[in-house]
Amino acid sequence: MTMSQTQDTSVILVCAGNATRMQGKNKILLPLGDTNVIGMSMRAFEACPRVAEIIVVARPADHDAIRETAEQCGITKFHAIVAGGSTRQESVMCGLRALSKGTTMIAVHDGARPLVKTEQIAQVIQDASVFGGATLGVPVKDTIKVVNDRLIVDTPYRPHLYITQTPQVFKRQLYFEAVTFAEEHALDFTDDCQLIEAINCKVYMTEGDYINIKITTPEDIAIAEILLARQKEEA
């Protein structure tokens, strides 16, 4: 595939988790809006001009249903679907192997965050182009305590705390440098920013919004439907 100048970003949508907190429901394929969770996620990236290709990492049993969803949603940037690993980071690594050669930016997104907005995807890609790496996130609203043996040991200064979301976007060369370091040191992280932090590089926090939730427990799908309906009313 040849990449045009503006289409410089490969997206890895990780969907290969076990959804253990979803009480046995396959959250990626749960109905949402006029499609399902993964359909909504793919559409948001399809609409972003800088996105060149979408690689989905999912359990083999879900591949046919995801391909079908991509077709129904008119996803033209669907590039590959591959199996995942036993941790989120391993799943991202599986997606990396399917990257096309021509892209210079890599965006990693939880397939389970279907309400991400295309404008915010564009903004975080832009910020990553400037800073090397960027993630969407939102300021923490509550006071956070660090607890050890049920005793509070610290209260971090709230203005310094953000909830980290996805997509997390990186310049390709920097990302591969960080992945190589993690592999050499057997590091396994719950988000991709930590890969970059581990090699002492900075990641920019792009302020997103609170509706970019991760579908994790059963009530989240009902919350997502409400947020979606509100978005439609506002449009």
Ligand SMILES: Nc1ccn([C@@H]2O[C@H](COP(=O)(O)OP(=O)(O)OP(=O)(O)O)[C@@H](O)[C@H]2O)c(=O)n1
């Ligand atoms: N081995 C894994 C673990 C997670 N993920 C993906 O990473 C995202 C964030 O993970 P989370 O929401 O915690 O999903 P699960 O791991 O499926 O949930 P649980 O912890 O409840 O099992 C999800 O889109 C999930 O499918 C993945 O691709 N491969």
Ligand SMILES: C[C@](O)(CO)[C@H](O)COP(=O)(O)O
């Ligand atoms: C990447 C992430 O969504 C940022 O909030 C989160 O870290 C995923 O973590 P999980 O352990 O897979 O739930």
